[in-house]
Each structure stands twice: as C-alpha cells, then as structure tokens.
Amino acid sequence: MSHDLKVGELREAYITDEDIWRIFTIVLSSKSVKSSTYKYALIKSLIENLYQVNDEFELTYDQLAYSFTKIYWNLIVHHNLINQNRGKTARVVTIIKDEQKKHAIPSEMIFDKVPNPIQVGIVKKVKTTMKENVYGALYGDTRGSFYAFEHKTEILKLNPVVHSFMLNYQRLIVYLTNYHMAAMIEELNEVPSINYLLGKVESIAKRSSLRPFEKILLNHFEATCFYCNRPLSGKKRETHVDHFIPWSFVQADHLWNLVLSCNRCNSSKSDKLPEKYFLESLIDRNEELHERKESADINNLMMNYREKKIIMLYDYSIKNGYDRIWCP
Ligand SMILES: [Zn+2]
Numbered sequence: 585m586s587h588d589l590k591v592g593e594l595r596e597a598y599i600t601d602e603d604i605w606r607i608f609t610i611v612l613s614s615k616s617v618k619s620s621t622y623k624y625a626l627i628k629s630l631i632e633n634l635y636q637v638n639d640e641f642e643l644t645y646d647q648l649a650y651s652f653t654k655i656y657w658n659l660i661v662h663h664n665l666i667n668q669n670r671g672k673t674a675r676v677v678t679i680i681k682d683e684q685k686k687h688a689i690p691s692e693m694i695f696d697k698v699p700n701p702i703q704v705g706i707v708k709k710v711k712t713t714m715k716e717n718v719y720g721a722l723y724g725d726t727r728g729s730f731y732a733f734e735h736k737t738e739i740l741k742l743n744p745v746v747h748s749f750m751l752n753y754q755r756l757i758v759y760l761t762n763y764h765m766a767a768m769i770e771e772l773n774e775v776p777s778i779n780y781l782l783g784k785v786e787s788i789a790k791r792s793s794l795r796p797f798e799k800i801l802l803n804h805f806e807a808t809c810f811y812c813n814r815p816l817s818g819k820k821r822e823t824h825v826d827h828f829i830p831w832s833f834v835q836a837d838h839l840w841n842l843v844l845s846c847n848r849c850n851s852s853k854s855d856k857l858p859e860k861y862f863l864e865s866l867i868d869r870n871e872e873l874h875e876r877k878e879s880a881d882i883n884n885l886m887m888n889y890r891e892k893k894i895i896m897l898y899d900y901s902i903k904n905g906y907d908r909i910w911c912p
Pocket residue numbers: 809810811812813814845846847848849850912
C-alpha cells in the first residue's frame with residue numbers, strides 16, 4: 585500500500601494536460617478507492633497554497649497541515665459533519681474533537697478564531713496523521729506524477745507541469761473537488777441535500793474575519809482606500825479588507841493580495857477584477873511591504889512573494905473567466 589510510504593519520488597516529470605485530466609478525473613470520482621475524504625482535503629489544501637510555493641515548487645508540511653486542519657475543523661466542529669470516513673472514525677475527527685473538548689471551544693468558533701497556541705497544537709497533531717494517511721495515498725493514486733514528498737524534511741514538491749496545470753484550470757478544479765467532496769460527505773452524513781453541503785464545502789476555507797490583516801495594513805500604510813484614495817474613518821464597517829483578485833478565484837488570503845478599501849469601492853467591486861493600472865500600484869505597495877524586514881509578522885506573510893506571482897494570478901484569473909473589469 586502506498587499510504588504508509590515515507591518518501592515518494594516524482595515518477596514522471598513530463599506528462600501532458602490530457603494525462604493530468606485523466607488522473608484528476610479518476611482520483612476525484614468514485615473510480616478510485618476512497619475510504620475517507622482525505623484526498624479531497626489535500627487537493628483543496630494544495631489549491632490554497634498554489635501561490636505559496638517557493639522557487640523549487642516546494643511546500644512545507646506545516647503550510648499544508650494548516651489548510652487541512654482548517655478545512656476539517658470547520659466541517660467537523662462548525663458544521664457538525666463528523667463522518668469523514670467509511671467504517672471507523674477518521675483520525676482527524678478524533679484529534680479535532682478531543683482538542684475542542686479539552687479547550688472547551690464552542691462549536692460556533694471557526695478555525696481562524698481559535699487562539700493561536702491552540703491552533704498550533706492541533707495543526708501539529710494533524711500533521712502527524714497526514715504523514716500516516718494522506719500524502720502516500722494521493723501520491724499512489726496519482727501514480728507518483730503529481731508530486732514528490734519526504735517525511736524527514738517535511739517537504740512536498742509539486743511537479744512544475746502539474747502546478748502550471750492547476751493554475752490554468754484552477755476554477756474548474758475547485759468546482760470539481762468541492763462537488764465530489766460534498767457528494768462523499770453527503771453519503772456519509774445525514775444532510776438535507778447536496779446543495780446544502782456544496783455551499784458549506786465551498787466556503788469551508790474562508791476566514792470569518794480579515795481583521796488581523798486590517799491591523800497589519802493600517803500599521804504600515806495610511807488609512808486611505810487603495811482604489812479611490814478616500815480617507816478611511818476609524819468607524820466600524822467603513823474600512824474593509826479587499827481581496828484584490830477575488831477570493832472566489834484565489835481561495836486563499838495572501839497578504840500580498842489584500843488591500844484596504846472603503847465601503848463603497850468594496851461593495852461595487854465585489855467579485856470583479858480591478859483595472860490593470862491598479863495592478864501596478866499593488867506591485868509597488870507589495871514591494872514596500874516586502875522591504876519591512878524588521879517586522880516578523882510581515883516577513884512571514886510575505887515569504888515566497890514574488891512580483892511575478894501577483895501578475896500570474898491576475899492573468900490566470902482572466903483566463904479562468906474573470907473578465908469583468910472594475911474601476912471605481
Ligand atoms: Zn474607495
């Protein structure tokens with residue numbers, strides 16, 4: 585069995601888009617053996633971190649475990665969907681339920697609101713279980729062609745061809761993964777309908793609040809709207825943190841894709857892409873942020889940021905159908 589492998593090398597470095605589609609379809613659909621929802625959660629975690637890879641296309645187990653834990657916390661605790669496995673309870677469910685009980689965390693609490701030291705502890709435990717049950721399994725299903733991994737260094741290295749495939753077809757892959765994950769959860773839990781679940785699965789990785797980012801941005805920049813330059817008052821609901829490239833496409837909250845905006849711009853922009861000249865200002869803004877090396881939180885959040893990444897994200901979102909351009 586491949587799930588208990590400790591290391592997996594990339595077997596086929598070059599595969600065509602057609603090959604990748606075929607493997608993806610098999611992995612997602614009922615054609616491959618799935619005893620749990622783990623594979624979907626790992627694919628969702630990879631998507632959330634697509635723009636967080638370093639120059640070697642590597643991701644750390646910590647990065648992936650954070651996304652993976654967040655997904656399950658929100659499913660299990662927040663939505664009470666505790667059956668994530670055929671047969672016995674999935675290990676990740678036991679870990680999360682135990683930790684919730686131990687720290688007496690109410691079910692309404694979404695993962696990003698859980699106090700940081702507790703988050704770190706849970707992620708660490710989930711990371712261990714991912715080593716035992718997750719990386720090897722998806723590696724086996726994709727015949728070693730999607731990524732290499734090594735438990736000792738705790739690094740997953742994406743096949744560059746697969747990385748670029750995922751960027752190209754990100755929106756479709758997100759839809760497909762959410763749909764199949766929801767279908768499996770529906771089968772395992774008593775829920776009203778698949779539509780009910782699809783909504784939950786779609787928003788599972790979303791944060792409840794971008795306040796921490798607002799604080800960071802306000803610490804380093806003037807309180808003005810990124811788009812219309814209007815001063816932002818200190819009043820609640822007047823200052824917004826906006827995903828420059830819409831969240832529905834990125835499916836992640838990268839500091840380098842977040843800007844301060846006024847209420848008016850935020851609601852009129854909605855799910856649209858800003859006019860290209862704003863991209864230039866964002867690149868300049870990020871350059872400034874990148875230079876604030878003295879601040880540890882920024883250093884961490886801007887790790888692996890490259891100018892080319894935000895440009896790629898902009899271009900790929902157009903390719904993926906985000907063709908409604910907005911300006912204030
Ligand atoms: Zn504005």
